[in-house]
Amino acid sequence: MCLFCKIINGEIPSNKELEDDNFLAFHDINPKAPVHILVIPKKHIESFNDVNAKTMASATPFIQKLVKKLNIDKSGYRVITNIGDNGGQEVKHLHFHVLGGSKLKWGHFTDSDPKGSF
Numbered sequence: 001m002c003l004f005c006k007i008i009n010g011e012i013p014s015n016k017e018l019e020d021d022n023f024l025a026f027h028d029i030n031p032k033a034p035v036h037i038l039v040i041p042k043k044h045i046e047s048f049n050d051v052n053a054k055t056m057a058s059a060t061p062f063i064q065k066l067v068k069k070l071n072i073d074k075s076g077y078r079v080i081t082n083i084g085d086n087g088g089q090e091v092k093h094l095h096f097h098v099l100g101g102s103k104l105k106w107g108h109f110t111d112s113d114p115k116g117s118f
């Protein structure tokens with residue numbers, strides 16, 4: 001069973017922020033912003049490559065409710081999902097990073113010079 005499935009079944013403890021029938025939101029153990037929450041489907045889905053439209057549709061109101069609860073909806077935030085090796089996905093259970101609480105930086109996504117690719 002994967003790490004996030006163990007968090008869902010309570011085998012590994014987590015600091016939960018919001019939960020419904022289909023999703024769980026909990027604080028990232030190694031926060032990269034003042035607010036850093038992980039949103040995961042309760043059903044094991046490996047990555048964004050495998051998620052269906054229905055699950056994505058239900059993720060939307062869940063994340064909107066979460067950011068209101070965290071009071072970052074007006075100040076702004078970022079939703080990211082990493083996919084596969086190049087995307088930097090370490091845990092192979094779909095998750096959305098919700099980052100906020102201060103002005104987030106943008107860029108430095110690759111070690112190679114992007115201009116060299118055009």
Ligand code: 5GP
Pocket residue numbers: 003012014015026027028029030031038081082088089090091092
């Ligand atoms: P990824 O790199 O796969 O997109 O993100 C995985 C995230 O899971 C990382 O930000 C990492 O800090 C977080 N993480 C890894 N293990 C645990 C854990 O046991 N508990 C919590 N709350 N977060 C974790």
Ligand code: ZN
Pocket residue numbers: 001002003004005006043044045092093
């Ligand atoms: Zn899993």
